Amino acid sequence: MHRNCMEIRIEGLTGYGEGLSLQKRALERVESSEVDGVIIMLEHRPVFTTGRSGGVENLLVDSDELTRLGIELHRADRGGNITYHGPGQLVAYPVFNLGKWRKDLPWYVSSLEEVVIQVLSDYGIEALRKPKYRGVWVGERKIAAVGIAVKRWITTHGLAFNIEVNKSHFELINPCGLKGLSVSSLNDLISPVCFSEVVDKMEEKFSLVFDTKFIKVSRGWLDGDANA
Template identity: 65%
Template sequence: MSRRCFVVEFKEPLGYGDGLTFQERAFEKVSAGEADGILLLLEHKPVFTVGRSGGRENLLVDERVLEAYGIELYETNRGGNITYHGPGQIVAYPIFNLSKWKKDLPWYVSCLEEVVIQVLKDYNIKAGRKPKYRGVWVADKKIAAIGIAADRWITMHGFAFNVRVDKSHFELINPCGIKEFSVASLDDFVEDVDFREVVKKVKEKFSLVFETNFKKELSEGMS
């Protein structure tokens, strides 16, 4: 199937609220049929987000500590528990009309995981899934978190892939509500990892996994 899909890459970290605004704009364009899919790739300024499953009980410090660290706290409509976003982490927000692919949310989440798994494979890192927990894992360490939302089969939110992230921020929460496992970052395994190279690989793997060529041209208001 031929699909009209676009990628928008942001060079500077965005506040979480700005990220939501761009998702909403992309959602409007996809809903209006101006595109079948819009992939937003970005970094966020430091923020903890709480999903529909809750998660405030997994915040281990009070808001005064967050203020001292310069970390925002946001409640959002994605699935999942509490998670962290920050510089050095690739956040992918695919705003896709799944009617143009497959109306199957578990399939879609598996595809998101596969994008990260394929990127890590390029760095000779064996990654996989855990039956109980969504996301991408290297052994017992989570390297990418996933939380999505969908309305009329159009997706929002997506994944957060740790590339060279400040892992000390994760110590302020039980990431995704999980206490028995820890987190990993690509720079744990790859010395002098090139962040922009990893972004490029993420774009390539999205094209491969979703069998779609993403164009860069898009009308005003998205970047």
């Protein structure tokens, strides 16, 4: 099936609120059937987000400490519990009309996981899923988290892949609500790490897993810039 899909890469660090705004504008394009899907890839400024299953109870420091460290706290409308986003972590927000693929949420989440698994495989790293927990794991350490929202079969939110992230920030929470959870980052496993290369591989694997060619556009496209 031919699908009309766009890819937007945001340079620099993006605030979490701005990330939500970008998704909203992409959602409007997909809901209007102008395109079938948009994938936004970016790095966030340090932020903890809680999900629909809660998460504040898994924050291990108070608001004063968050302020001192320069870490924001937001509530998100995605599934899951508390997680962290920050520099050195690649966040992918696919805004997809699943009616153009499959109206099957377990398939969709597994496909997001598969994207990361295939990227890691290119680096000779064997990654896996765990039956009880969503995300991607290398051994007993989690390297990528998945949390989605879906309305009328259109997706928002997505996945976060640790590439060269500050893991000490994860120690301030019970990641995903799991006490004692250890996280991994790609730079723990290979050296050196080229962030832009990983982004290229992420695009390649999204194309393969979702059988779609993504057209690169700038963020101006979301604002209606025909030359973007």
